[in-house]
Amino acid sequence: MEFSWKRNLVVIWVGVFFCSMAYSISIPFLPIFLETELGVTRHLEVWSGVAFGITFLASALIAPFWGSLSDKYGRKPMLIRSGFSLAVLYVISYFVTDPYVFLVVRLFQGLLAGFVPASIALVGTNTPEDKTGYALGIMATSGATGTIIGPLIGGVVSYYIGNRNAFLFSAFIVLIAAVIATIWVKEHNFNRSAKRSNVLSDIRQAAANPIFVSLLILTGVANFSVMILEPLITIYVKGLGVSTSSASLSAGIVFSAVGVATLIMAPRWGKIGSQIGFGKVLLIGLIGSGIGNVLQFLLANIWGFGMLRFGYGLFFAAVMPSINALIVRVTPADFRGRAFGLNQSASQIATMAGPLIGGLLGSILDIRYVFIINGLLLLCCAIFVARRKWEVTPAPATQPADSVANVQTKQS
Template structure:
């Protein structure tokens, strides 16, 4: 490659970091924004919050395969530019919205025009040497985690001192930085625009024939659902613990960041462990530890203990998404990898859509603390399915760490 892949990785890491930061600045505080700025009463807040979260991801899940097909034809960099500038404009529009129904419409367009992060992951997966792909994807996963640390802290401070509406203005500016980074610094190589554009139906058919890959899509959907079922409720739950509404944004921002801090600490270490014992085994450890960590949160009633348990949960759950990405690399052919990550994004977005809606409904019918039990059991069931399902059991046995294979090949070359 003429353009060093490590430099390209660094540029994309920065772009994803800014994009994830922008998301985390404003989105975690939607319930407070809808209550204080859009006039949604507390008796309907859980349901409206669930819809506002979920509708964006439903739109994104439906359109993601289409954007993936265009990316195969015209390149991933154009998708980065398209989504970056579009999302920046839509965040800016949110700043001026005062009607809750118009806010929902803007959220729909945010889903339809999104795609910066999955396009970045696909570009890394297809523009990195084969032996380094798993490592590069692991590094990319820390960009989103770092953004999830910085974003809620910035958003909490902005919401606390300047108002929740101004958080959208900050998000618009930061996403604009991501778009500019993609425009001027991202390089895409080895891309043939003369190749025929694939059809979504053919991509799904090809993916369906790959049983380990389909199993990974199922695990991605289940784990994402378990995370997102709590997403619209955490801020409300913090207020139920006795935190004053005026400081709820700042307190919940710190608690949101605890999972991201844990991810930054443990994700690289889980990557090293995965290369030694196998990524699928690390995935099971992450699911079991995350499930037990969620169940433990049922038993705390103060926000300090709650934040500490969220951090402990994050130490284990940090293993899940990077190892899923690494196993996608292991179980798919390089020529299909870009489309594989697009389908993975669709599975994630469908679960991201369903989780907040179900969480919003459950928040009406059940005390929020009981949802932590359901969440933990969901992760434990996912781990149990990995053990019981024959396709996934085969995947665990067959998925070998790339570093071992490369060392073996080097050793053989030296001997010869």
């Protein structure tokens, strides 16, 4: 049967949707789970930050290794490996009763992760070059849709039948993602005779490409800006007058507002980026989301807060698809798995640091001031983007490391 990148995109979209939903199910109730199920009564903000962050630290350390394997053996095997491993670990989470054991399980979830970056690399490599912006925008809606449904389902499940059952639901959902990847995902453009690289050579090749390094920095800052609020939203929602029994559900709705906005706008930003340049779309997204974060300081009721989160999400939806599209443009096809592995490391380091710093800031500052800090950070990124030239010449496949530095920039 003739290869169809559109059919492949649909299949991978569904897999990433389920995988993202499985992860995000636990977001609204994780602080409450630590408190009520695992007996954490002191320094809950810090414990929440560590529980979020340890997964991402492990993922950041291991991602270049998985990226190297994906370029050697294929991105599809990485989807299968990650999906089935995470399903088992979610089941184990259901039985955990000790907070330290729970942290160990979260650690292994990071070590065995990699479904989403492998999916992005596969789409970026198996999609026609002039369609990558559109395809990656569509992929952003997959993660966003999972983020929409996940917290909402997590809030409903934890509210009606208990927090532990949500972990079993996550296991079932990620198992579906693994099965979908195993049966229907097709990897068309892949050279299995390529020699496997090592992490140090990959880092040297990446360092020789200043545009790619800048994109890694932006990936890190963008993810940090999101995750600094992850352990605080539920606590902040409780501070707005929502009862403890309803906090998980309300926080799930607030989380979902950003996901709904991303679902609406990410494909549109992808098309706009193909027309005017992804550098310009990235700049617009950073300015809008930075201002949106600052404005969240002003409202102290749950409905106004949710509306502002939605408005922020409309602009932030432009950021990651633009970065991913630029990575595809500036990296050769046979380096793309490693490129997204390194991008995943940057993302996960920031995602690890965000909850830790967010938890610490939440313990010493009014949480509203964290919104201002976050907004100013994104506006600083906008200044950085405005001072650079981002329209790049696509790098050819099998380009040697020392020639990547010769990728030229043109006015976007």
